[in-house]
Amino acid sequence: MKGWLKRWGLYRLIPAVILLLALLFSMLGAQMYREVAALRSAPQDNVQWTLAQVEIELLTLLDTLRAAQDAGKADPRRLAELRKRFDIFYSRNRTIARSQGFQDLRTIEQFSTALGAVRQTLDDQLPLIDGDDPALFTGLPDLEEQFQAIRPTTRQLSLIGIRKFAELSDKRRHDFGLLVFQTAGVGLVLIVALIFALAVLYRQRQIAQASSAKVRESRSRFANTVNVSLDAIIVADGNGTILDFNPAAEKTFGYSHARAVGADMADLIVPPTLHAAHKEGMRRYLQSGKSKLVGKGRFELDAMHANGSIFPVEMSIGATAGENGEPILIAYVRDISKRKRIEVELTNARDKALAADKAKSQFLAVMSHEMRTPLNAVMATLDLLDRTELKPRQRDFLQTAITSGEILQHHIDDVLDLTRIEAGAIDLQAERFDIRDLIAEVERSTQLAADKKGDAVSVQIDLDETQICLDRNRLRQILLNLVSNAIKFTDDGTIDIIAASHADTDDRRVLTFEVKDTGIGIAPEDLGRIFGDFVTLDPSYQRKAEGYGLGLAICRRIAAAMGGKITVRSERGVGSSFLVTLPEAEETQTTEERRPESTSAAVPSGVSLRVLMVEDNETNRFVARAMLEEEGCTVVEAVDGEEGVAKAQEERFDLILMDISMPRLDGIEAARMIRSGSGASKAVPIICLTAHAMSETRDALHEAGVTDCLIKPLRRKNLQHVLSMVLKHDRAQEHDGDPETDILIDPVLLNELATLMPPERLNRSFGRFIEEVGSLRAQFETLCESRDSQAALKHAHHLTGSSGMFGAVALTEAFRHFQDLAAAGDMASILELLDDVDALGQETIAAFETEGWAARRPVPTEAS
Amino acid sequence: MIAHRTCISLAVTIGFLLVAANVRAAEIGAPQNDPVLTVNGQIERTNEGDTAVFDMDMLKALPATSFRTSTIWTDDVHRFTGVALDDLLDAVGAQGRTINAIALNDYAVEIPAADAVDGGPIVAYEMDGAEMSVREKGPLWIVYPYDAKADYRTEMIYSRSIWQLDRMNIR
DSSP states (O other), X not given: OHHHHHHHTGGGHHHHHHHHHHHHHHHHHHHHHHHHHHHHHSOTHHHHHHHHHHHHHHHHHHHHHHHHHHTSSOOHHHHHHHHHHHHHHHHHHHHHHHOGGGHHHHHSHHHHHHHHHHHHHHHHHHHHHHSOHHHHHHHHHHHHHHHHHTHHHHHHHHHHHHHHHHHHHHHHHHHHHHHHHHHHHHHXXXXXXXXXXXXXXXXXXXXXXXXXXXXXHHHHHHHXXXXXXXSEEEEEETTOBEEEEOHHHHHHHOXXXXXXXXXXHHHHHSOGGGHHHHHHHHHHHHHHSOOSSBTSOOEEEEEEOTTSOEEEEEEEEEEEEOTTSOEEEEEEEEEOHHHHHHHHHHHHHHHHHHHHHHHHHHHHHHHHHHHHHHHHHHHHHHHHHHTSOXXXXXXXXXXXXXXXXXXXXXXXXXXXXXXXXXXXXXXXXXXXXXXXXXXXXXXXXXXHHXXXXXXXXXXXXXXXXXXXXXXXXXXXXXXXXXXXXXXXXOSSOEEEEEEEEEEOTTSOEEEEEEEEEXXXXXXXXXXXXXXXXXXXXXXXXXXXXXXXXXXHHHHHHHHHHTTOEEEEEEETTTEEEEEEEEEOOOOOOOSSOOSOOTTOOOOOTTOOOEXXXXXXXXXXXXXXXXXXHHTTOEEEEESSHHHHHXXXXXXXXXXXXXXXXXXXXOHHHHHHHHHHSOOTTTTXXXXXXXXXXXXXXXXXXXXXXXXXXXXXXXXXXXXXXXXXXHHHHHHHHHSOOOHHHHHHOOHHHHHHHHHHSOHHHHHHHHHHHHHHHHTHHHHHHHHHHTTOHHHHHHHHHHHHHHHHHTTOHHHHHXXXXXXXXXXXXXXXXXXXXXXXXHHHHHHHHHHHHHTTHHHHTTOOSOOO | OHHHHXXXXXXXXXXXXXXXXXXXXXXXXXXXXXXXXXXXXXXXXXXXXXXXXEEHHHHHHSOEEEEEEEOXXXXXXXXXXXXXXXXXXXXXXXXXXXXXXXETTOOEEEEEGGGOOTTSOEEEEEETTEEOOXXXXXXXXXXXXXXXXXXXXXXXXXXXXXXXXXXXXXX
């Protein structure tokens, strides 16, 4: 019921209903009053009185008539009285006939007939009444008879009237009774409605009491919450006047509740420096309801303590509407000076640690650099010594020294590389290349080591598209490192290089390179450490191998810089698998070809170049001179930039080698002066020597007119490369070179190989390769006959590797094609191509001989 | 010329009024014909002992008041002319609060003196310009202007509308 009422909002109708009832009640009451007044003041029997009068007046008439008769003669006074009584009776009859009060009665036929009869009688007597006295007197007996005759009729009129008015008053009584009843009914309903309204009001009051109790309870709970809060809570109105200030706030700000409440927040806790901003913020908030702080979560600010000290707080401000709709602001404030102090301490500690780390890196870099300079001299000297007549035993010693020196040099390079990467100086140059070439290169570079350990290296390329886009040099660095490591920890096992690709969520091609070995494996507890810096595992393994050193740490950093990663899975005694995942890069626009030209010619013997050597370090000067002279060059020295410029001015050299960092005038400036001057060597190639290969330095060099740049240490192979370039440049000016030779073989690779391999071993390998090339036709013919495509594939793969290693470019391509054919089982095509490939082999051997390689073969293997 | 005549008639009228006022204030005169109305009780001016007796001419000599109204006892609207009740009371110098009016047939009704107001009931002696016979509720009939206001259309007022008025007793 209540719910129903509530649902329809009928509670609101109650007053209207009561009002309506009251109105009805008062209307009925008014009517009742009128009825009662009418009953009291207007005698209902007026009409009845009139009717009664008819009979009385008739009787009076008869009386006066008899009195006139009794006089015995025509007494004028009595006759006048008779006439008056007649007139009165006549008038009465007329009144009943005309008056509205008798309208209802006149509708009754009996009544109107009676009335008509009386009227007729009266009208009949008019001549007599209005006649003279004697006539009237004479007619009196007849008149009496006539009037006596209408007495029953007049009685009838009265009786009909009484009957009718009895009915009427019955009806009136009934109506009045009904009115009373209706009034009482409405009054009753009104009372019920009032009681109901009272009940509703009572219930409302109960609800209001309950809700006010709830409000009181929640207010007290809120007050308790505020009081026990650890954070300071300040409640203020829109003007900034503090309304509440909890105990935590008292403690935080040093003001008592009594002091704070009623005070202006700005005066109390806002530092003077923030007053203007506070006022502006409050003004804006009051005007627009918008604030940078209110309802915007936590923020940090400065606050002021009672003692005037400023301290940092973290606070959040909420707003709620007060009684008049004015905003009430609630601020939760936490003193964070302690936290801030700790933060500062932590920041300081971190900065110190970072500084120390940086200092360490700096130290490492400097140390490495400082170590490298003398080491370069040692290595160069050892190179020189290698070119002299030595006893085999001495040569062995020398080889050990060179190998160790190279390892040391490698480590120092690693440290420098690492510090460079750490400094964010890694400069990635993505280019498009064939991954097969790169892997073959890696395979070649590591083949020697693999051979030494009896390891078989196999390559598997699961790529539909072998052209990939990445930083070639960095990828080679990673793969070389991983493969070298694998070889290092694997004896008489297999090392698989597997290249594959998949698409990532952005549909980019992601390349994966897996290097899997069957080596000693890595203990699970060490797996997480191997990518760290200078990690070597169990010393017992170190005896077997040199350890990982910095290699993996560098690889990890390079991979990360390329947007990829390196992961490792390993099991002790079973082997390790390193997986490099690299997303394919966008090709970078390069202005400079950084790869060494693979088609450059070796330095032909007997060529004499005049070289100006500008170098302040005496040792370096000595080493460089020795190397250059070894290559058949004539060397002129200059000890600094100024001297170098002066000498270049006087004489035309074939080449200028210029150190960069020199006192008085550095290499870049010197190069610029030579180029911009008008000296004899104005257009001569200038090659700079530098310890740093920073790109900005390179740009500066380029801008200064430097032709190329050699990274120290100056090694024979690098020098030879530069010299051959200069020479080729000269030659190209004289005549076109020998394109065919260029295509067939890459002598640079051979030269590199010569520096890497002990000569006797190189000779042996080269000899075996020549033999294999010579016998390729017979080999493949046999394999084709037996239709052994697997064996053909294996042989083709082997030949691809060895021809690649020795720089037989054309042959490498041919054998790779054989691999593809064999993999497809197409032996017929191999057979078809065999003549051409055999011819190519012969040409290649001839080309090697042309390059003077056949002449190197008889390096004494046994010199005792 | 016209102004001159107007001035004269105005002067005559004022003079007449002054004389009439004097006469009424001093003396109500004596009836020359059959009396139609006798007034007694608390009155200051009388002409026969303690009674003021009026014949029709005397009544007509008093200021006349006329209005049109319908009544519940007659058909249609009629013009009634007569002496306003308050004028009549003034004429006899009535002091009482109630008028006991009695008809020829001895019908009697009490009329409060308060009813005698300007625009109130008149003692009519003419209906539609003709005197009323006894047969037509004459010769005197106290008529209220029933149509003028609803208060005059009540049973009470109807009962006070006494016809064939014969005498009045002021109490």
